[in-house]
Amino acid sequence: MSLQTEDAVKSRASEDSLIRQPFSARLGHVVKSQAMQIVLVWLAIVVIFSVLSPGAFLDIANFRNIAISVSILAILGVGTTFIIVTGGIDLSMGSVLVFSGVVGSMVMENVGDGEGWGVAIAGILAALVSGLCWGLLNGFLVAKAKVPPMIVTLGTFGAALGLSQVLTSGIDLRAAPEVLVDSVGFGSLFGVPSLVIIATTVVIFGIILLNHTRFGLRTSAVGSNAEACRRVGINVDRQLIKVYALAGLLAGLAGVLNLSFFRSTTIAGHSLTNLDVIAGVVIGGTSLFGGIGTVFGTLVGLFIPATLRNGFVILGVEPYWQQVVVGAFLVGAVYVDQTRRAANSRGTTRESLYKRIFHRTSSTNNNRKES
Amino acid sequence: MTTPIYEARDIVRTYGSVRALEGANFDVYPGEISALIGDNGAGKSTLVRILSGADQANSGEILFNGEPISLDNPTDARGRGIETVFQDLALANHLNPIQNMYLGRELMKPGILGTLGFMQRGEMRNEGKAAFSALGATVRDFSGPVGGMSGGQRQAIAVARAAAWASEVIFLDEPTAALGVVQTKGVMDLIRRIRDKGIAVVLISHSMPHVLDVADRVHVLRHGKRVAVMDAKKTNVEELVGAMTGALDGKEAA
Numbered sequence: 001m002s003l004q005t006e007d008a009v010k011s012r013a014s015e016d017s018l019i020r021q022p023f024s025a026r027l028g029h030v031v032k033s034q035a036m037q038i039v040l041v042w043l044a045i046v047v048i049f050s051v052l053s054p055g056a057f058l059d060i061a062n063f064r065n066i067a068i069s070v071s072i073l074a075i076l077g078v079g080t081t082f083i084i085v086t087g088g089i090d091l092s093m094g095s096v097l098v099f100s101g102v103v104g105s106m107v108m109e110n111v112g113d114g115e116g117w118g119v120a121i122a123g124i125l126a127a128l129v130s131g132l133c134w135g136l137l138n139g140f141l142v143a144k145a146k147v148p149p150m151i152v153t154l155g156t157f158g159a160a161l162g163l164s165q166v167l168t169s170g171i172d173l174r175a176a177p178e179v180l181v182d183s184v185g186f187g188s189l190f191g192v193p194s195l196v197i198i199a200t201t202v203v204i205f206g207i208i209l210l211n212h213t214r215f216g217l218r219t220s221a222v223g224s225n226a227e228a229c230r231r232v233g234i235n236v237d238r239q240l241i242k243v244y245a246l247a248g249l250l251a252g253l254a255g256v257l258n259l260s261f262f263r264s265t266t267i268a269g270h271s272l273t274n275l276d277v278i279a280g281v282v283i284g285g286t287s288l289f290g291g292i293g294t295v296f297g298t299l300v301g302l303f304i305p306a307t308l309r310n311g312f313v314i315l316g317v318e319p320y321w322q323q324v325v326v327g328a329f330l331v332g333a334v335y336v337d338q339t340r341r342a343a344n345s346r347g348t349t350r351e352s353l354y355k356r357i358f359h360r361t362s363s364t365n366n367n368r369k370e371s
Numbered sequence: 372m373t374t375p376i377y378e379a380r381d382i383v384r385t386y387g388s389v390r391a392l393e394g395a396n397f398d399v400y401p402g403e404i405s406a407l408i409g410d411n412g413a414g415k416s417t418l419v420r421i422l423s424g425a426d427q428a429n430s431g432e433i434l435f436n437g438e439p440i441s442l443d444n445p446t447d448a449r450g451r452g453i454e455t456v457f458q459d460l461a462l463a464n465h466l467n468p469i470q471n472m473y474l475g476r477e478l479m480k481p482g483i484l485g486t487l488g489f490m491q492r493g494e495m496r497n498e499g500k501a502a503f504s505a506l507g508a509t510v511r512d513f514s515g516p517v518g519g520m521s522g523g524q525r526q527a528i529a530v531a532r533a534a535a536w537a538s539e540v541i542f543l544d545e546p547t548a549a550l551g552v553v554q555t556k557g558v559m560d561l562i563r564r565i566r567d568k569g570i571a572v573v574l575i576s577h578s579m580p581h582v583l584d585v586a587d588r589v590h591v592l593r594h595g596k597r598v599a600v601m602d603a604k605k606t607n608v609e610e611l612v613g614a615m616t617g618a619l620d621g622k623e624a625a
Contacts, residue, residue, distance in 0.1 A: 213489055214479065214488045217474075221463045221466060231457065231461050232475030291464065292465045
């Protein structure tokens with residue numbers, strides 16, 4: 001718009017100052033972002049538990065336990081973040097994890113003598129391919145068959161778990177080469193557990209992929225406005241299939257880690273994993289409506305429930321309370337997301353909850369006076 | 372003005388028993404704003420869809436620079452420098468103006484990094500800003516999501532995006548339908564600047580005063596045919612409405 005209103009001139013000046021001080025401007029952006037707010041919430045939880053139990057909670061070994069418990073969920077969380085950014089949802093990842101572990105374990109049991117790196121690699125590849133196949137199936141059904149993602153992944157959630165039970169007759173497999181268990185499951189490098197190293201690598205990969213590559217940009221764009229993408233010639237269906245395939249592949253990787261760590265396919269152990277992961281993604285600020293989300297936020301969103309669970313155990317609080325608190329967090333995070341979205345669409349800053357409730361009661365009071 | 376840059380001859384398009392276009396003609400010259408008007412159902416949208424590659428005609432000829440061409444999809448049209456701004460904007464609201472401008476045409480880094488999917492974000496930001504300012508589209512915030520911007524800002528971004536890529540022809544479908552007076556003026560000025568770059572502008576609008584204000588020629592569609600082509604400086608709202616509704620015998624189109 002060519003009209004040089006005073007306002008426009010002013011904002012141009014501020015734009016220039018933004019260019020001159022990119023770092024401080026960026027810092028302001030980061031602090032205001034929801035991912036950063038959620039980091040502060042996590043830090044507050046850490047401080048509270050540290051004060052209440054300085055000896056047991058504030059301890060390197062304890063933090064290592066928390067990090068290990070988050071590792072597998074974080075790998076699932078990276079894929080799920082991408083899916084939710086497209087405006088979809090994935091309920092199947094826990095079952096795909098189990099299925100991949102089952103296939104991997106069966107391959108490792110039946111190849112050669114069942115020990116050594118050759119066998120381990122064959123099993124890892126089998127697990128990754130299994131996860132990828134489920135992801136491709138999800139993606140194909142969502143993109144081409146136009147079945148809603150919730151229904152598709154609810155279907156594959158049941159199907160992958162059922163097939164795992166068919167393959168194993170419902171009895172957990174425990175076959176995994178010692179080298180895999182020793183290196184991946186319980187190994188560590190410079191004191192950092194392998195699980196944490198692998199999960200960190202995947203998270204960094206996810207952050208770079210979402211923020212710096214065309215794939216990430218198009219993932220956001222598809223979730224923001226699929227029709228706009230079609231009009232500029234982006235193959236929306238292919239992008240969706242790629243995103244679901246990526247999530248499936250990561251679920252396969254999580255299956256390998258799960259098998260190496262627990263030395264079991266944990267068939268019955270992942271029926272609620274999908275909800276834990278989705279809760280983490282949403283707490284981390286990714287919008288369930290698509291278009292916007294961060295992998296880093298998901299990581300922090302997964303750390304909050306894990307830290308609460310850990311802290312409650314140390315304090316001797318009944319662990320059931322953890323579910324109550326996480327539930328409250330989830331609702332709170334979505335509330336913040338909603339108000340931010342509403343503020344964005346109005347183009348205004350968001351009103352506080354307090355202000356809105358207060359305003360509403362005062363206006364009803366006025367109405368009462370009038371009548 | 373010798374050959375039209377873009378011309379449609381005897382375009383027929385039927386949907387089942389509905390005849391949307393019955394031998395419609397249309398032409399536009401470089402550096403000219405051609406307005407396309409007509410009552411609801413006259414075939415404006417169908418004609419634009421066909422000329423932008425989003426739909427195919429049953430019969431008829433499309434000439435680009437005097438050469439017959441066929442467009443299978445919008446990408447074909449864009450490849451020839453023909454851009455379209457649809458009525459409902461088609462911006463991705465969560466992305467910023469620069470990301471929207473380069474959506475589907477991202478500049479990739481050279482070599483292996485580009486193959487891995489890394490983009491030249493600095494280049495896109497600089498060139499995008501330059502493109503917006505070259506058109507005089509004052510975008511206040513290049514790093515915020517366009518969803519948080521005003522309707523006028525978003526329309527300016529959508530039009531500027533198309534103009535930045537259109538080297539030959541740009542179709543604007545009701546670009547000011549949802550805008551206020553000041554914002555409309557801004558978009559109209561933007562349209563004039565696009566014309567001044569030598570691009571052929573096709574403006575589809577219901578607003579007669581805007582059409583008369585900005586257009587060089589006005590094409591009137593009725594019942595799937597072009598019934599009149601008027602010089603915008605020598606006509607008025609009554610004459611246009613007369614041609615649209617058939618109350619007046621317009622100057623029959625060639």
